[in-house]
Amino acid sequence: MTVNKARLIQGNQACAEGAIAAGVTFFAGYPITPSTEIAEIMSEELPKIGGKFIQMEDEIGSMACILGASLTGKKVLTASSGPGISLKQEAIGYASMAEIPCVIVNVQRLGPSTGGPTSTAQGDIMQARWGTHGDHPIIALCPATVKECFDLTVKAVNFAEKFRTPVYVLLDEIIGHMREKVILPNKEDIEIVDRKRPSTKPGDYKPYRTDESLIPEMADYGTGYKWHVTGLHHDETGFPTTKPALVEKLMNRLMSKLDKYKEEILLWQEESTDDAEVLIVAYGSTARSALDAVEKLREAGIKVGLFRPITIWPFPEEALARLAANVKGVIVPEMNYGQLYLEVERICKDKCKTSGLFKANSEPITPDEIIAKVREVL
Amino acid sequence: MRPDLQELFRMEKLPHIWCPGCGHGIIMRAIAEAIKESGIDMDKTVIVSGIGCSSRAPGYMNFDTCHTIHGRALAFATGIKLANPELNVFVITGDGDATAIGGNHFIHAARRNIDLNVILFNNNIYGMTGGQYSPLTPTGSKATTSPYGNVERNFDIPTLAIAAGASYVGRGTAYHDKLLKDLIIAGINNKGFSLIEAISMCPTSFGRRNKLGNAAKMLELQKTAAINVKAAQKLPPEKLEGKFLIGELHNKPAPEFTEEYDKLIAKLRKEAEQ
Numbered sequence: 001m002t003v004n005k006a007r008l009i010q011g012n013q014a015c016a017e018g019a020i021a022a023g024v025t026f027f028a029g030y031p032i033t034p035s036t037e038i039a040e041i042m043s044e045e046l047p048k049i050g051g052k053f054i055q056m057e058d059e060i061g062s063m064a065c066i067l068g069a070s071l072t073g074k075k076v077l078t079a080s081s082g083p084g085i086s087l088k089q090e091a092i093g094y095a096s097m098a099e100i101p102c103v104i105v106n107v108q109r110l111g112p113s114t115g116g117p118t119s120t121a122q123g124d125i126m127q128a129r130w131g132t133h134g135d136h137p138i139i140a141l142c143p144a145t146v147k148e149c150f151d152l153t154v155k156a157v158n159f160a161e162k163f164r165t166p167v168y169v170l171l172d173e174i175i176g177h178m179r180e181k182v183i184l185p186n187k188e189d190i191e192i193v194d195r196k197r198p199s200t201k202p203g204d205y206k207p208y209r210t211d212e213s214l215i216p217e218m219a220d221y222g223t224g225y226k227w228h229v230t231g232l233h234h235d236e237t238g239f240p241t242t243k244p245a246l247v248e249k250l251m252n253r254l255m256s257k258l259d260k261y262k263e264e265i266l267l268w269q270e271e272s273t274d275d276a277e278v279l280i281v282a283y284g285s286t287a288r289s290a291l292d293a294v295e296k297l298r299e300a301g302i303k304v305g306l307f308r309p310i311t312i313w314p315f316p317e318e319a320l321a322r323l324a325a326n327v328k329g330v331i332v333p334e335m336n337y338g339q340l341y342l343e344v345e346r347i348c349k350d351k352c353k354t355s356g357l358f359k360a361n362s363e364p365i366t367p368d369e370i371i372a373k374v375r376e377v378l
Numbered sequence: 379m380r381p382d383l384q385e386l387f388r389m390e391k392l393p394h395i396w397c398p399g400c401g402h403g404i405i406m407r408a409i410a411e412a413i414k415e416s417g418i419d420m421d422k423t424v425i426v427s428g429i430g431c432s433s434r435a436p437g438y439m440n441f442d443t444c445h446t447i448h449g450r451a452l453a454f455a456t457g458i459k460l461a462n463p464e465l466n467v468f469v470i471t472g473d474g475d476a477t478a479i480g481g482n483h484f485i486h487a488a489r490r491n492i493d494l495n496v497i498l499f500n501n502n503i504y505g506m507t508g509g510q511y512s513p514l515t516p517t518g519s520k521a522t523t524s525p526y527g528n529v530e531r532n533f534d535i536p537t538l539a540i541a542a543g544a545s546y547v548g549r550g551t552a553y554h555d556k557l558l559k560d561l562i563i564a565g566i567n568n569k570g571f572s573l574i575e576a577i578s579m580c581p582t583s584f585g586r587r588n589k590l591g592n593a594a595k596m597l598e599l600q601k602t603a604a605i606n607v608k609a610a611q612k613l614p615p616e617k618l619e620g621k622f623l624i625g626e627l628h629n630k631p632a633p634e635f636t637e638e639y640d641k642l643i644a645k646l647r648k649e650a651e652q
Contacts, residue, residue, distance in 0.1 A: 026461050047643050048650065052460050057486040061453035064446065068426070068457025071444065072465070076457075094447050221442040221458060222465045224421040228437060230445040239391065239437065 006183050011149040011175040012079075014182065015105050016041035018153030019077045021190050024103070025051035026074040028065035030058055030084060033117040034173045035107035038079035059084040063091035067100045071229065073195075073220030075157055079105035081173075082115060085124060085131070092166050093132030094231045096254070099164035099208075099216065101195055103156045106168055107176035108284075110335075110362050119362030120173035122284055125339040128168045129313045135251065137258050139265060140168040140313040144287045146180035152310070158193035159265065163258060164215055170312060172335065174285035174364060198225060208250070209236040214257040258314060267310035268319055272298060276305030278374050279327045279352075281320065281344050283309050286333050286365050293370035304374055315343050324348040329377045333357035333365045353377065379407075386410040386420070391438050396431060397505075399593025401552030401578035405499055406435045408555050408576070409468070412562035423466040426455040428475035430506050432499035432578075435470045449479030452487040455494050463636040466566070469496040473514035474504045477533050481513075488542035490635040491570040497562060498535060498573065501580040509583030520587045535575045536627045545570035547628035551577040553600035554624055564626065570634045577604075577622075 009017075016038045019027075027042035029035075043053040052069070056062035059080055066076035080088060085106045095102050108124045110116035124131075128140040139159050141152040149171065156167040198205050198217045207227040210216045216236075219225035232240040233247045241247065258265060269287075272294055273279065282290035287308045297304045307323055309316050324330055330348045332341040334356070341356040348354050357373045359365050379387070387410065396402050413423065423441045427433035429448035436443035446454045451469050459467045476484050476498050487494060503521060504510040511521035511528045514535070518527045536547045546568035550558030558576055565572030579585060579596035590596050607625040610618055 026457070028457060047639070048646050050643055050647075052639060054456070054460055056453065056456070057482050060450060061456075061483055061486075064450040064453035065457035065460075067446075068444070068454035068459075069461035070457075071442075071454075072458055072462040074461045090447055091450065221424050222422050222462055226421070226440055226442055228443045228445070230437070231447055232445070 004183060004186050006181055008179050008181055009146060010037060010177055010179050011143070011146045011171055012037040012107065012177065013041055014146045014149035015079070015153045015169060015171070016045070017184065018150035019103065019157060020045055020049070021150070021187065022075065022154040022157035023192055024075045024077045024157055025049065026066060026069040026076045027052075027078065028054045028056050028062040028069070029078050029080065030056055030062050032059070032081050032084045034109055034176050035079045035081045035105060038105055042077070059087035060091060063088040063104075066102050067091060067095055070100045070102055071221045075101070075161065077103045077105065077157070079107065081107045082109045082111050082117070083113070085127065089132040093134060093136055095166040096132065096136035096138065097231050098229050099218075101160040101164055103153070103160050103167050103169065105153070106170050108170060108172045110360060116362045118173065120285065120335060120364060121360055122172050122286065122335040123339070123360060124170065125312060125334075125336065128170055135255055137165050137254055138168065138313050139163070139165060139258065139311070140170050141267070142170045142283045142310060142312045143175055144284055144308065146178060147182045147184070149175065150182065150184055154190055158191065161195040162193045162215070163261065164195065164218065165258070170284070172284045178285070202226065206236045207238040208234060210253065214253055214260055262314065265311055265314065266316040266319070268316045269306070269308040269310060270323070271306040271308070273305035273307060273323055275303050276323075277303040277328050278377055279305050279307055279323055279330045280370060280374070281307045281309070281330055281332045281340070282334070283312060283340065286335060289365050289367045290333060290370055292367035293374065296367060297371060297374055302374065302378065312340065317347050320344065320347050321351065324351040327352050329353035329355065331355055331357060331370070331373055331377060333370050333373065335365060336360050383407070383410050383414060386414060386440055388438055388440050394438055395434055397582040399579070399581040400431070401501065401597070402432055402435065402499055404552040404555050405497065405558065405576045405578055406438065408550070408559040409470070409497055409562055410439065411559045412566065415559070416563050416566045418466045418566060422464060423468065424458055425468045425470060426451045426458065427470040428472070428480060430472040430475045430504065431501070432470055432472040433475060449475055450483065451475065452480060452483035452494070452496070456487060456492055459492055459494060460636055460639065463493070463640065467494050469494055471496065471498050473498065473500045473502060474512040477513045477535065477538070485538070485542035488539050488544040488571045488573065491543055491545050491632045492635040493569055494571055495562065495565045496571070496573045498575050499578045500535065500575055501578040501584060503580050503584040505580050505583050509587060519584070521584070536573070539573040540628045543571070543632070544573045544628065545630055545632045546572040548626045549575040549577065549622070549624045551600040551604055551624060552579060553597045554604065557624060561626065568629070568631070569637070570632055
């Protein structure tokens with residue numbers, strides 16, 4: 001693949017190329033609209049570089065399959081949409097619990113159920129955070145451009161490896177299928193992160209022992225470490241425990257390990273926020289409409305700004321709270337019935353007015369609709 | 379335990395959690411003996427399991443081990459084997475884990491003929507959850523969810539595996555443990571999907587409810603109801619009534635999935651060089 005010429009490519013293709021650039025050599029998936037292109041590209045590209053592609057018998061199997069591959073030391077990816085992401089949830093929880101690095105691209109389509117396979121939506125925001133049962137850490141990144149699909153998939157792979165957690169790349173159908181001119185970075189300009197391998201000999205290895213980094217070292221299967229992986233609560237040796245004190249120790253570490261790296265994980269974009277009286281909080285393709293609305297409103301002399309969370313989970317709470325303290329109102333347009341709005345409302349309600357602009361009928365939210373909402377709030 | 383087998387176990391994790399009289403310990407030992415006798419590199423051996431009584435076995439075994447989620451052991455194992463074909467990958471699963479919730483992965487792993495050694499512990503019941511009927515609970519048998527006798531029909535695992543494309547299929551029992559060990563070794567030597575059904579007994583949740591007697595009686599049942607496939611060939615059909623076959627049931631080498639994939643990689647490399 002040529003990576004430094006200007007090309008016209010799709011968001012899904014940029015995800016696939018980003019994954020390969022980040023070192024992904026294993027993909028398992030199952031056909032589903034609107035994410036299928038990612039599987040198709042991986043099936044063509046991976047064997048060329050000695051990597052492996054497999055089309056599994058179902059979505060659950062493809063999630064389980066990449067976790068198995070990750071245990072051998074490979075960087076792994078799967079991609080799906082709507083019903084497929086629902087099916088993967090149990091295995092995503094296993095990855096959180098056993099701390100197996102993996103990346104899931106979710107090209108969101110309109111739900112619930114079969115919903116609208118070719119329709120855009122942003123209805124999986126809360127599913128990304130809480131889709132699998134029990135408390136668990138998760139990272140979700142949300143691109144708004146084709147170039148960002150590439151960059152954030154690279155970042156997602158790096159985060160998965162570094163923090164040993166599943167990472168979502170949350171596209172919506174518009175971003176996945178939209179074509180834009182991009183100039184992708186040269187290989188040598190891409191930062192690559194590998195998981196920490198054991199610093200001890202096999203006999204001394206405790207697979208879930210951590211230092212202050214809170215991230216345990218991970219041995220590749222087949223290298224003599226003979227370690228045990230389980231979805232049961234486990235102690236630092238990796239074997240099951242039901243002792244409340246040890247269960248709590250594990251859960252506390254899992255639930256706090258990402259907090260330690262917030263500065264690195266939390267990404268967002270601010271546009272015209274300095275003197276803004278109204279702040280629009282938007283992400284994914286909706287942020288493109290929001291940006292257009294900001295430009296038009298500014299031309300009309302209305303002081304409006306955009307806050308675009310790029311990391312959706314964990315949410316960049318402090319950054320938003322700072323901005324919210326200086327505006328009259330915050331508006332959240334999103335292609336669902338108010339999912340990220342709940343988070344924004346929680347953060348901003350003591351500081352300013354909050355309102356949502358929700359649409360989930362398969363059409364994007366237009367700049368004019370956002371402009372009308374801003375005028376209504378003012 | 380035999381001293382020469384101790385290195386194959388995490389001795390500090392024993393005794394196991396299985397009920398008194400359970401057949402699983404015998405089968406686990408047969409797997410260890412087979413691995414030992416086959417001479418495969420134990421550092422390059424991974425044992426994967428799902429959820430259920432049998433799936434606790436890998437925790438006791440001194441290898442890279444993975445106790446996965448219910449029904450998905452074969453999908454995890456597929457990822458492990460495809461990602462690193464150098465590894466010897468074993469799957470320990472149960473009748474519910476493999477043929478109910480994991481049935482889809484079972485037939486597709488067999489269809490691909492991926493080089494996995496699957497040992498299916500069949501105790502005819504969901505033991506871990508207290509004795510509900512499984513796809514291997516015989517019609518008419520009682521379980522906590524078939525209190526009037528099982529209305530459903532049951533699978534024949536070897537037939538299912540052969541139909542789906544497994545290249546090696548055998549059946550042993552906890553009673554015929556030497557045969558079981560030999561079948562597992564033959565499975566290891568088969569380059570492809572090997573399925574060994576290991577008939578176990580669950581006196582606690584299956585035997586008791588169906589008045590089959592204690593563990594010794596249930597073992598004896600395995601002895602009397604099993605006929606070696608070679609012996610069966612010489613017997614008239616009426617003599618096989620109520621019996622089940624043990625031994626090597628199918629041995630038909632076929633292209634193995636990860637080898638075929640590696641051939642594809644080599645071919646693409648060659649084309650790129652030209």
